[in-house]
Every structure is written in structure tokens, then in C-alpha cells.
Amino acid sequence: MKKVLAVAVILVLAISLGACAQKPQVKEKPPIKIGVQVPLTGDWAYEGQGMLNGINMLAEQINNAGGLLDGRKIEVIPADDKSDAKEAALAAQKLINSGVIAVVGSYASTLTEASQGLYNDKGIVQITPSSTATKLSEHGYKRFFRTCFLDDRQGLFAAKFIVETLGCKKVGVVHDNTTYAKGLAEWTKKYLEDAGATVVFFDALTPKEKDYSAILTRLKKAEPEAWYYTGYFPEAALLVRQAADVGLKARFVAGNAVNNPEFVKLAGVEYAKGTIVTTEPLPTDLEYPEAKKFLQDYKTKYGEYPGSIWHLMAADAFRLIVEAIRQTNSDDPGKIAEYLHTQLKDFPGITGPILGFDERGDRKGTIHKAYVVNEKGEFVPYGK
Amino acid sequence: MGAVPLRKLPPGLWRGLALAAAVAYPWLVNDYWVDVMNFCGIYMLLGLSLNIIVGYAGLFNLGHAAFYAVGAYTTAILSTRFGIPSLWLLPVSALAAAAFAYVISRPIIHLRGDYLCVVTIGFGEIVRIALINNPGGLTGGVNGIIGVPRPDLGLFTVRSVDQYYYFILFFIVLFVWGMGRLERSRIGRAWTCIREDETAAEAMGIDTASLKLLAFVLGAAGAGLAGNIYATKMTLVAPEGFNFWESCVMFCIVVLGGTGSIPGVIVASLGMAALPELFREFARARMLVFGLAMVLMMIFRPQGLWPSAHWRRQVKRESGVTPMPSAGSPAQ
């Protein structure tokens, strides 16, 4: 009897919650399959879901307008890599088997790293929207690209900004031991020292915890004039609040993973204000017509603006694949990669003009800027 | 459930059938499902090795990922730094993990039940944190180590998913064979004795501390070997592949299958690897269904999918004198 009761309770739970998930699927002409390998569950689910939303919307628009290559529809095939490297390899395998010609993804550098070899072996084009670790493009893969910019360029920008614009000579650097944040922290440290500043503090915190007062108290003791945090926004929000609590008054500068409206929401305006972020421009700040249209469409469809620049980078990655298919009039991955490497120039991207790709597949140029959180809790360009 | 009529067949027959099915598998499905099975196979190796510790010796180990990590990192470091072929590193990884297990379990071997469990969790976390913090620049921090070479068998290099499938299958067969022998050996029987009643075992003259240590060392060696295969298969190692949840999965495999049962581990690994894949249709609700399945499984078959003979006897005996209140219906 008890067991029956137990099962009943569990089944009701299962049905009520499982019912949320449904997957409609329509099949027509042979579609052009484009994979989206992003974390839809796990720690980075928020980023992955936003990326997929944006791409689904674009694909729908293109399909409604008649598709590509004489009416072939685009089929977006999502693969959840669950924020986990092993799952990333499996997700890649899944996409390979479903016959995709190109893949957008993944979010974090570890996830991209675990999958890029597999795509390369099968000749599939891969464009990561947000994995900025330098070494990803050092494997010599000819069909690997990224629409984001590398860690070292942001590090250089941050160091120059802190030393030259803010005039701070004693700087603390804190990262969170993730691939991305540690890389950025190390580059920044190097460039800070090159610029003549002293790095008085360099340590990592453990992400996903709540209390960072210990590391902040120690940072305060090192008496920095400014401190740079390279990790993600949730921890940054905790850090600014607790920095006030331990009485750390040094100028707070953060990397682009803090470039997210959620940061202000989590920290509260009172604490967030004055925070400077070195970053690609914010989604809602982009003046390009492509960006304005994308943001408006996204808002109409999903009820809110995309929360992070990476959602737009993913959309750009997808648009580049579509552009290459259109221009080469082919769905051959080799031709697409060739086009992206050699012919693509000054493509009007959502995240600004895409000048082209270098021989390693890295996006040329840079669009980093410094933003500061104002009294109203908005990110505004610094110094304006 | 389905296991019951199967068990009535002569053991040689179903073993043969299982092996034949395993050999034929890659011809029946596409690469994706072969690769799912490859990861599943690595879990089988891990489950089989953990089974020595949890199933045979009855030691509560929720830190098996630490041994797995030591094996994988040994392979990754030695192959990328010194160019040692990764196949040679198979035994080296197993030895390294065994040595590590010996060193850490010596001082803690006298701990009982849940305390041992927590200490193993602790070691698992210490290893993971150490890997992240990159001591001496050896482990590559969160990035881990990339570019681990594939095993070169002389005639050819194991590379494609099918080749890996048979490579892993070979070790599974080896493990199953070895463990079957171990189970029936003097050592295996001594472990059973310790698991059932440690005090009595000691009174019978069994050197419990050494045997428990041996279980840890052998189990760790198996995990180290699995670590080598994982490292060469992924061609990279990173600390997140060895977190606490991995240890939990291995532990669940042993218990879900039926503690101490070799076919149980095989069946449970298939379940743990295949279920989340089958539930991909549920998309975001997939892990929820997975958790529910774990709970339901334990409610209906607390003895596991394919319990070992020992376990069945033990439950029968215990259910008579259980210290627990009789509220729940008795476990069948």
C-alpha cells in the first residue's frame, strides 16, 4: 500500500513536470542541417538557451522567407552538452550522425575543446560564439572559426584602461579558475606588468559559492588601487556586495563575463553602480541596424531582450553560415570554410562589422570598450 | 524482472549470447550509438573495479573518481611530456592508481561505514581541487591536458569509434573473467566474510586490514586502467570529468546492478548510459526522469537489477531480525 502511494506521488510528479517538454517536428524537402551544440542544462544553461532561442528565431525567419538554395529549409538540430566536457563529445557525435554540415557552439572553452577534434575529423564547419581561450585555434583546424575575440586582446585592453585611463598602479587580479577567467587573468597580469603597474594580489575564488569575504578581506590588506575580476557575473555580484561589507574601497573593474544585466539585478543598483566592465558592447547598446532588428524580433518572440552578448555572437555565427551557403550556393562544408577564410569581408554582423577571419579562424579586429554602471543600474560607455 | 527467466538458462549459454550480442552491436547501429556504448563501457570498467571495493569487501567508497583521475592524468602527463606511447601507460596508470590508493587508504582503513564514505569523498575532492590548481604546472589547471595520443597496437592505431568499441570490450571481458576468478578465490571469500561480519572475520583469523587495503588497491588499479582508456579516447583530460557526481554515478551503477554482482554492473551501466540518451526526447526534463528512475528502481528492486547470490541470502537472513521498524512492506 505504501509503495503504491509512493509510486502514485512520484508518477504524478513525473507526468506534471515531464509534460512541459515537447518537441514538435515537421519534415519536408531535404533540409540543410545546422547543429547547435550548447549547454541547455547545467551551470551554463542560461547562455545556451538564449543562444538556441536566437538561432531558432533566425532559422524560422529564413524558412518563412523561402529557405536557402532553392527552397530548402534550414533544420536547426540542438544538442545539449550539459555544461560538461564528456557530454560535449557525445553531443558532437550526435550532431555528426544527424548529418549536420556546420555547427554553432559551444559556449565555454572546455566544451568546445572536447568537441572540435571530432568535427574536424568529419570536415564539419564549427563556429564558436563565445569560447575565447587562445589555444582553441592553435590546433590548425581549417574549419574552426569564432565570432568572439580572444582572451589576450581583452587583457591588453583592460591593462591599458586600468593603468592609463584610471591611473592605478597597484592592481589586484582575481579569477575563478575556469579556463576562460584564468586565461584572461594571466594575460591581464602580464600586460599590467608590461604597462608598469604592480600586481599586488593574484588568487582564485571557488565559483558557485556564496561567501567571498575571506578573499576580499585579504585583498583589502594588499591595498590595491583597483582590482580586476575576470570571472562570471554571479560571483561578481557577490563580490561587489561583500567588498562593501569588508570595507574594500578600491576601484572595481571586471571582465566581459560580467557584462550582463543580471549582474545589476543580482548585486542591486546601489552596489553595482560604479563597476567598470571591459567588454564587447552590450546587446541593447549596439547601434547597427542588424542588431536593432534582431533585438526587436527577439523581444517580440520571447518577451525579453537577449541577456548577453554571447546570444548575439551565436546569432552571428549562424548568420555567417547562412551567408556562406548563399554566397557559395552550396552546402558543402569545405566551400563554406573556404569562403569564410578567404572571401568574407566586412559582413554586417549583429555584433558589429565582421572584418573577416585570420588563417587560424579567429575573428579580426576588436570591439572592446569600457562600460560603467550608472546610478540607474545601466551599463553606459565609460567617460561619457 | 526480465533477469529471472534468463538466470534459469545455463550460465555458459547466456554469457555466450551476451558476448555475441556485444560483438555484433557496432554492425547494428550508427556511430553515435557505438560511441554511447563506448562511454558506457568505460563506466562498466569503473563499475566493475568499484564493485571490488563496495560489492566484495563492503567498503563504502564515494571517491572512486580520484583513482580514475590518477590513472587518466598519469597517462596524459607521461604521454604528452615524455612521448611514452599511451598503450605502455596502461599498466603504468593502473599501478599509479593502485599506489595512490595504497598510500591514502592505509591511514583510513580502520574507519567504519559512513565515515569511510566521507573520507573517500574528501579524497575525491582534494584530488579534483589539486588538479584544478595545477601544482607544479603538471596538470594544466582547469584546461586540463590536451593532445593525449591514441593507443598504437603495432598493426594499427585505435582511433575510430568501432576500434575503440572492441578495444574497450576486450578489457571488459578481461575484467569480467578476472573478477569471476577473484570472487571464487580464497581472497574473494575472505572479503565476503569481512563484509558480512567483520568482527567474526577477525576472530576467524582473517587479516581484515590487509584485505580491505587489497580491495582498495585492486579496485583503484581497475579505475586507473579505465582512466587511461578515457584519456586516450577523449584525447584530453580535464578536472571536471572527475568530480563528485562521477563518483556517485559509479556508486549507483554498483548498487543499482546488485551489489557484488558482475552481470549486475554490466546491466546497470547499460541503464545509466542508455537511459539519459533515450530520454533525450524529454529534453530539459531528462535528468528529472533519470532521478525518478533511480528512486523507483530502489523502491521496487532494492536488491538491484541482477543481485548476486550472496546478497539474496543476506537479505533473507536480515529481514528476519531487521532493527528497522516494520512500517514499509518488506523488501522482496
Add this chain to the structure above:
Amino acid sequence: MPRPLPRCGAGGSMEEFVQQLLNGLTVGSGYALVALGYTMVYGVLKLINFAHGDLFMLGTYLAVSMAVSCLGAGLASPWVVLPIIFLTSMGLVGVAGVLIERTAYRPLRGAGHLAPVVSALGAAVVIQNAVMLAYGANYQVFPEGLVPEARWIVAGMNIPVLRVAMLVLSLILMAILYLFIQRTTVGAAIRATSLDHDTARLMGIDINRIIMLVFLIGPALGAASGIMIGLYYRQVYFTMGWIYGLKAFTAAILGGIGNIPGAMVGGMILGLFETLAAGYISSAWKDAFAFVLLIAILVLRPTGLLGERVVEKL
């Protein structure tokens, strides 16, 4: 625009130490409250309730919902809103705890030692993912203005009022629990049940009701801790229970699992040790130090700091 150097008073290291102590104590009191849930369940069932951390997380999510809807309904006074949040969320999480006991653990009594662990892990996965599906995968935030954000400045040290309040409230809850367990008849029944089910039953104690009670109190305390943590740190995430739970559980073992003052002491020690390790040695290695401390204590005292040396049952 260069800023003046932040001033640091003379004798800064003493201030730093005191500040780190306060930091550690607040962290520790959070661990202690959650650890109590692990320890009480372990006491009566000899089961590690791996789902406890996720019940704690559920508590913070429910509290966020409650706070948002209270403010939405025009209730703004903290004196009204906070008690509502605490009581309903603690109550609901307590009920969830009982429900889990009923469905996932009770059918497994007498099924050995290992099966309930898997069931508990499964329950943890279920709660975590159910919350993710219900609330979405992004961070939830407590609304602003519910709690004072003032700070006292004592001898050059910043002392946030909220931290002190958290510490005090945790200590009060622990004291109430301690008195309840030690001084009341029901408390005595819980203690008796921890010692021996059969004898307790012979004394006329309804074991199932005691177990139910424990599964009500433990998660409710966890929820209280979760709400305080939510109020102070503001952000709530669906995987936080797993991380926090592992720490709290470590604290329970450190103090001697099954022992209620042990959980309190263990939580405090773990919090302090971790904070001092992060503050004086290395933040990146602090969790490793915490586990080294745990192992060292268990090697020296195999049943934890305050655990009794039990003779294994034959």
C-alpha cells in the same frame, strides 16, 4: 582619474583577523544549520540524506517566490514579510522532507545500507531538476529593501548588521533545537530512537512519527538557513544545494554525525577553518584544506569530534 589610496589603519592585521573571524562564523553558522538536518536524520535512520542540500535550495526558491508575491500584494514592511517568508517556506520544505521520507526512504527500510543512498541521490536529482524546470535555469534574486543593509564601523572594522543578525538567529535556532531535544519529552523520544529503535518502540514511542518529525525539523532548519543566505547574498541558483550540502554534510561528520551539538561545532569549525585558510593561505586551495582537516580529524578520532565511540553492533 586617480583615486587616493584606500587607508588602512595601524595594526591592520589584528583587525583583519577579527574580521576574518566574523566572516568565518557567519559562514560556519550557515553550515551548522544545514548540518543539523543531516545529523538528525542520520541519528534516527543511519542514513545520509543526500537530498537534504536540495531541500535547503528548495527553501530559498520558495522564499524568493513568497517575497516577490508579498511585495506584489503590497506588503512591504519587513516585520510582516519576513515572518511570512520564514514560516511558510520552512513549513513547506518540512512537508517536502516528510514527503521524500515517505516516498523514497521508507519503502527501503530494511533493504540494507546501500540502496537508500542511491534513492537519496535520485531524490536530490529530482528536486534539483524539478526546481530548474519550474523556475528556469537563470538566477533568482531576492527583492531589495527587505532587510537592512547598514554596517557598523567598530575600531576601523566593517561589521554588516545582516551578518551579525544571521549569526544571532542561527544561534537562537540552534539553542531552541538543543533545548527541545534535551528538555522535552518528544526530544527524549528522538534521542531514544537514535539509540535503538527496538527499545524505543518497547518504551511506547511511535518510531514512524519520530522519523517524520525529524524529517520535518531538519529540512525546515535547512530552509531557515537557506532563506538567511538568500537574504544576505541575494542570489539563488538551483545547483547551490549540492555544493552547500556537501560542505554541511562534511561539517556534520566533522562534529560526529548523529550528534546534534557536534553538527553545530562541526559547522562552526569548518566555516572558520575555511575562511582562515582562504584569508591567510590561498583561496583557490581552501576546500582542499577543509577536506584535509576532515580526514586528519577522522584519522585521529574515527567518529568525529563529539561523536561517541560506538561499539559496532554484532
